[in-house]
Amino acid sequence: MSFLLPCPHCGPRDVNEYQCAGEVTTRPEASPSQRELASYVYFRQNVAGIQREWWFHRLGCEAWFQAERDTRTNEVLSVELVDPARRDAAPGPEAPALPDTPAA
Ligand SMILES: [Zn+2]
Numbered sequence: 281m282s283f284l285l286p287c288p289h290c291g292p293r294d295v296n297e298y299q300c301a302g303e304v305t306t307r308p309e310a311s312p313s314q315r316e317l318a319s320y321v322y323f324r325q326n327v328a329g330i331q332r333e334w335w336f337h338r339l340g341c342e343a344w345f346q347a348e349r350d351t352r353t354n355e356v357l358s359v360e361l362v363d364p365a366r367r368d369a370a371p372g373p374e375a376p377a378l379p380d381t382p383a384a
Pocket residue numbers: 287288289290291337340341342343
C-alpha cells in the first residue's frame with residue numbers, strides 16, 4: 281500500500297521514503313513503577329481511526345515529525361515538527377535507530 285505523506289520540510293512524498301515509529305506515547309515520570317514502564321514499552325492504543333504517529337524522513341531530510349493519520353484510509357490530516365522540550369517529544373521505544381547509531 282502506498283500513499284503520499286507530506287514532510288514539513290520537503291512536501292508530499294511517497295510513504296516508502298519514511299520510517300513510521302509508531303503512535304505518539306507519553307514517557308512515564310523519572311521513576312516509573314514496573315506497571316507504568318511495561319505499559320509504556322509494550323502497550324499501544326492501535327486505534328481504527330485518527331492516530332498521532334512519529335515519522336522519520338529516512339530518504340529525505342532525515343527530520344522527525346508527528347502526523348495525524350486516519351489508520352482506516354491512510355488520509356493524513358496534519359503534520360507537525362515538534363518542540364524537543366515537550367515530554368512526548370521523543371519517539372517511543374519502537375523508534376528505528378538513527379543511521380549514525382550503532383545497532384545494539
Ligand atoms: Zn523531508
